[in-house]
Amino acid sequence: MRYAMAIDTNKCVGCGDCVVACQTENNVPHGYCRDWIVESVDGTYPSLSLEFRSERCNHCDNSPCVRCCPTGASHIEEGGIVTVTHNKCIGCGACIESCPYDARYSHPDGYVDKCTFCLHRVQKGQKPACVEVCPTKCLHFGDLDDPNSDVSLAIKDRKWKVLAPEAGTDPQLYFLT
Amino acid sequence: MKEELFVSGRNIPNIDPYLNIWHWQIPLYLFLGGLAAGILFFAGFYTVRGKANQMPATVKLAPILAPIALVLGLFALFLDLKHKLFFWQLYTTIRLESPMGWGSWTLMIITPLSFIWVASYMKELIPGWNWKFNILERFEALVIKYRVALAWVMMIYAIILGVYTGILLSAFNARPLWNTSILGPLFLVSGFSTGLATIIWISKDAKERKKLSRIDLVFIFVELFLIVHLFMGFKAGSQTAIEAANLFLGGPFTVSFWVFVVILGLVFPAVLETLELWGYHVPKWLPPVMILIGGLMFRFIIVEAGQITRYLY
Numbered sequence: 001m002r003y004a005m006a007i008d009t010n011k012c013v014g015c016g017d018c019v020v021a022c023q024t025e026n027n028v029p030h031g032y033c034r035d036w037i038v039e040s041v042d043g044t045y046p047s048l049s050l051e052f053r054s055e056r057c058n059h060c061d062n063s064p065c066v067r068c069c070p071t072g073a074s075h076i077e078e079g080g081i082v083t084v085t086h087n088k089c090i091g092c093g094a095c096i097e098s099c100p101y102d103a104r105y106s107h108p109d110g111y112v113d114k115c116t117f118c119l120h121r122v123q124k125g126q127k128p129a130c131v132e133v134c135p136t137k138c139l140h141f142g143d144l145d146d147p148n149s150d151v152s153l154a155i156k157d158r159k160w161k162v163l164a165p166e167a168g169t170d171p172q173l174y175f176l177t
Numbered sequence: 178m179k180e181e182l183f184v185s186g187r188n189i190p191n192i193d194p195y196l197n198i199w200h201w202q203i204p205l206y207l208f209l210g211g212l213a214a215g216i217l218f219f220a221g222f223y224t225v226r227g228k229a230n231q232m233p234a235t236v237k238l239a240p241i242l243a244p245i246a247l248v249l250g251l252f253a254l255f256l257d258l259k260h261k262l263f264f265w266q267l268y269t270t271i272r273l274e275s276p277m278g279w280g281s282w283t284l285m286i287i288t289p290l291s292f293i294w295v296a297s298y299m300k301e302l303i304p305g306w307n308w309k310f311n312i313l314e315r316f317e318a319l320v321i322k323y324r325v326a327l328a329w330v331m332m333i334y335a336i337i338l339g340v341y342t343g344i345l346l347s348a349f350n351a352r353p354l355w356n357t358s359i360l361g362p363l364f365l366v367s368g369f370s371t372g373l374a375t376i377i378w379i380s381k382d383a384k385e386r387k388k389l390s391r392i393d394l395v396f397i398f399v400e401l402f403l404i405v406h407l408f409m410g411f412k413a414g415s416q417t418a419i420e421a422a423n424l425f426l427g428g429p430f431t432v433s434f435w436v437f438v439v440i441l442g443l444v445f446p447a448v449l450e451t452l453e454l455w456g457y458h459v460p461k462w463l464p465p466v467m468i469l470i471g472g473l474m475f476r477f478i479i480v481e482a483g484q485i486t487r488y489l490y
Contacts, residue, residue: 019185037185044178052184064350070277071266088266091259093198094277100351100488102196105189110260164488166415167350 002144003059003079003117004172005131006154011138012052014039018130018139022056025118025129029108034115035130051177054130054139057082057103057115058163058171065095065104074112079143080172081119086111100167117141144172196352196484202257204476207342208371209250210284211364211472213243214342215372217291218335219389221328234380235389237298242375244291251284276348280341287334294331297321339365346483354421354483357410363403364476370396371472374446378465386461390450393468397447404439421486430482438478442471 014037022028022035035056042049059082066074066082073088074095084095089111096104096112107113118128122141126132131139142149151174160174183193191198220240223232258264268285272278297320299306308314320327343364346355373393380386411422424430446464453459 014184016185032189033185033187035185036183036187039182039184041180041182042178067274068276068348070270070272070275070281071263072270072272073266087263089260090263090266091261092257092277093259094275094349096192096196096198097349097484098351102192102487105192106198106259110263112259163490167488169350 001079002061002172003081003122003142004144004151004174005056005117005128006140006151006160006174006176007054008136008138008140008154008158008176009051009053010176011136012037012054013136014052015135017133017135018054021129021133022115022118025121026116028113032105032107032113034103034113053175054134055101055103055163056130056173057117058101058169058173059115059117060172061170062168064098064100064167064169068094068098070094077119079122081117081122082114083116083119084112084114100164100169101171196487197481199257199480199484201477202253204473204480206250206253206257207345207364207476207480208473209246209253210338210342211368211476212371212375212469213246213250213287213291214335214339214365215369216240216243216246216375217287217294217331217372218339218369219372219376220294221332221335224328225325225332232382232385232388234382234385235376237301239372239376239379240291240298241295241302242379244288244295247284247288247291251288276341276345279337280345283334283337283341287331287338290327290331290334293320294327297324297327336365339368342368346479349483351488352483352486353415353417353488354411354424354479354486357407357418359403359407359410360479363400363407366396366400366403367472367475370400371469374465374468374472378462387454390454390464394447394450394454397443397450397468401439401443417486417488420489421482424482424485430478433474434478438471438475441467442474443468446471 016037019033019035023033026034028034035054038053038055040051059080061080063082066076070092071088071090073085077083091106091110091112104112104114121128127141131141140150140154142151144152146152155174158176160176162171162174187193216239220236223229223236229236255261255264267281297317308317340361343361347357347360349355370393373389373396377386377389408422411418425434446467449459449464
């Protein structure tokens with residue numbers, strides 16, 4: 001099993017629903033967020049291209065945050081989901097330094113927090129909150145090992161990219177372009 | 178032209194607009210760790226070579242500072258933790274892949290060793306010192322008997338500690354300025370140089386100081402050589418590495434790095450130490466103070482600048 005997400009950058013309008021849904025579902029403290037939207041404008045007027053990306057933890061296969069954690073608080077759950085055990089985390093910040101995507105932050109309660117792909121929902125067979133609320137249906141979640149899952153079907157016939165593949169982390173967010 | 182904006186209004190404390198999760202505690206620890214490593218290495222080195230009596234400051238007096246520096250460094254690390262009461266979790270696991278895991282265990286070993294080393298010289302340093310408890314007296318006798326073996330262990334751990342202060346940073350692939358294998362040797366050499374500077378400052382024996390100054394000059398030279406290589410490597414690297422180097426070559430850290438670290442912290446003290454070796458009068462405290470301030474600045478600048486550098490996408 002390998003959970004992954006595909007983000008259709010052509011469909012995303014940058015409304016921010018995924019961000020609010022995540023903050024509500026996971027009780028993210030005010031001023032923090034586990035997912036965010038990047039608007040990327042490339043080129044020179046009049047030939048400009050625009051891309052919206054709903055970004056979050058890439059749940060990398062070769063995750064530097066898990067490798068550098070001195071206590072084992074950062075670990076990989078079934079399906080490749082990277083999570084943090086709160087009462088094992090000492091808040092040293094090593095994982096925050098190690099993440100090329102700046103996807104982790106220090107929670108006001110001391111431990112390091114990040115996107116969990118809504119593990120608590122996934123375990124019940126539900127989709128992550130951000131995927132559930134997306135009004136343009138541009139987020140696709142599922143098991144890459146299952147050829148009929150949402151995510152497998154989404155990336156099957158489309159061009160996609162991952163962010164900073166040169167960082168060698170083998171990220172699992174697929175941005176459909 | 179490419180412009181990227183967080184349209185969902187991301188502004189997380191210490192993460193945006195650029196990463197700044199490690200403040201003064203980490204560079205201060207890196208400095209104190211390197212300093213202690215330098216002092217302990219040379220104490221061990223001259224003990225192994227049987228020159229403990231010719232080098233009294235190196236072997237007996239200066240090591241008193243090592244446990245103090247280590248304890249202060251450990252306290253700084255403790256202050257850095259955001260979940261402080263859970264710090265003991267470091268010692269309930271062995272994580273071979275985590276540099277910080279290695280570092281915490283190294284400190285767990287070298288800190289007591291440094292205390293034992295200092296304790297074994299207490300009677301020579303303070304006449305009339307007695308341990309009051311018989312078991313401590315017997316332990317002291319045992320340590321003195323096996324001092325050379327202890328010196329070997331201490332030297333090895335001093336090298337691990339010195340290299341570790343660099344590897345802690347260089348293991349972070351996500352920060353291009355740190356992600357270079359030169360950082361380990363560079364921090365080792367710089368740490369040993371600050372250790373030597375401290376011993377030179379403390380020593381009252383002209384012969385000992387002359388000897389240590391000569392070694393320190395070699396270390397300063399090697400450090401300058403490694404700094405040049407660091408930037409050569411970056412400039413020949415990928416775009417992320419080039420941008421990391423540009424922070425120091427025209428960017429916001431240019432003046433602080435080249436003036437305070439390289440010129441005032443390395444070149445100038447090297448010139449002064451050379452003049453002293455040639456017989457000119459140089460205030461005894463001046464070169465060591467410059468090296469120590471330069472070493473501290475070096476770590477602050479590298480930690481701060483490294484967090485600004487990142488992958489581009």
